[in-house]
Amino acid sequence: MAPSKPRSKSRNPLLIPGIGKFSRSKMYHKRGIWALKAKHGGTFPRHDPKPAAPEPASKKPPKFYPADDVKTPVPNRRKPKPAKLRASITPGTVLILLAGRFMGKRVVFLKQLPSGLLLITGPFTVNGVPLRRVNQAYVIATSTKVDISGVNVDKFDDKYFAKDKKKAYKKSESSFFETEKQEKKLPQQKKDDQKAVDTPLIKAIEAVEYLRGYLGTKFTLRSGTKPHELQF
């Protein structure tokens, strides 16, 4: 028979971890060992063991024997999932930033990146917020939506926002005295990306009355406003 995919689920459901529902003899029957045996004339098919690889000629005794048995830690195979996106946040939603450099600004949500962070843009010419990543917890989603169908955000992911690694600082006499001032200039590519995303967005914004002004204004709490009573 052609090699088949190994069965993913055990035929012996667990009642409690360590105790299966079926006994050994029942499992023998369930796994069909009786059928395999019948097929191969009464014995379970076995292969002769492969010839063992010859042991290396000179095996030096280790130089160091640790005094106590050290337990090796179990490797962590856990991969955290990206944060679940709130139902109120859909592509095109206007968000209010609650903290950080642009706190109070109303901003358009584009998509959720694989790390779980949200990709947003001002748009830049409207309120000065560039393409940026933001954490869901620091954002309030409003009910206002912008039409985002004209925008292509496929190329953006977390690597796009990674910081450039600084060159290894080589301590030498010359570098001590000349402090290298690396000019941080925004690469033209990023400016072009910003424009590419913003132009269709701004078209959609201009189509709605007051939306441009709304996005340009900051959100603030006033005396007497209670956030727990506000409808966003």
Place this chain on the structure above:
Amino acid sequence: MVKERKHDRVRLFVRGRVLGYKRSKSNQYENTSLVQIEGVSTKEEVDWYLGKRLAYIYKCKTKKNDSNVRCIWGKVTRPHGNSGVVRAKFKTNLPPKSMGQKVRVFMYPSNI
């Protein structure tokens, strides 16, 4: 001259007052402070604020990190009583002089 900046400052926190420590008549537990949040007057209204971060901000004479202003961060943990007072735990216990002082209740971590 510097261009006049209108609406540059935004208030994205709710004002609150520190009422004191969690206590009974003759024992107090300084690890938990009581905070009165402005505009919150019932236990049901407190639900929105649970988990929100708090900052107790105070000024000092000596400069740390180039600033005379210092902050103790905390969180709203649970309501206290029926009238909108809230229990809060801070990273380090609030100093006793904070009683009656202002506290900022931020709107994050947000769930809206």
